[in-house]
Amino acid sequence: MSTLTTAGQDGLRSRLPDPLQFFPEVAAIAEVMTKATRNGAIPPATVSLVQLRAGQIVGSTYHTVRQTGLLRKAGATEEQITAVASWRDAPCFTDAERVALELVEAVLTPNPSGERVPDEMYARAAAHYDDKGLWTLIMAIGQICFFIPVALIAKPIPGKAPGQNYSR
Helix, strand or coil: CCCCCCCCCCCCCCCCCCHHHCCCHHHHHHHHHHHHHCCCCCCHHHHHHHHHHHHHHHCCHHHHHHHHHHHHHCCCCHHHHHHHHHHHHCCCCCHHHHHHHHHHHHHHCCCCCCCCCCHHHHHHHHHHCCHHHHHHHHHHHHHHHHHHHHHHHHCCCCCCCCCCCCCC
C-alpha cells in the first residue's frame, strides 16, 4: 500500500526545480493555452476529461491528480471521474464526451495499421463539435501534450498547486 497522499507529501521532491526560474515565458504559454481551452466552445469538464485520459494513458500521476481536481471543480460526478479509464462502456458520458475521449486516445496511442485519426472518427467529432469546438479539443490535447514531458521527466509533486509543486 502506498503511503503517498496529496495531503501528506512534505517529503516528496521533484527531480528538477521549477522551470520558471529558467524559462519565465512558460507561464505566459501556460496562460495562453488555458485561455484557448477555456474559451466556452466546449465545457471545462470536457477539457479536463480529455486531459485526465491523457494523463492516464501516459502514466502521469501528476496529471491524473491535477485533472481529477479540476474535474471536481467543473462539477463532474465521481462516477465520471472514476470511469474515465473505462469510458467506452461507462453509461455516464455524453456522445460528445465520448468522441473527445476517443480523439485523445487516438492521438496518444500508436496505430500500426493506419492513421491515428481516420476520417470516420473525425466525422463523429465534427457531428458533435463545430469548428471552434474541434480546435478547442485540439488545443486541449496539445496543452496536455506540452506538459506531459514536464510531468514524466521533472516529476512535479502531485497534488501541489502550480508554483508550489517543485522542490529540490
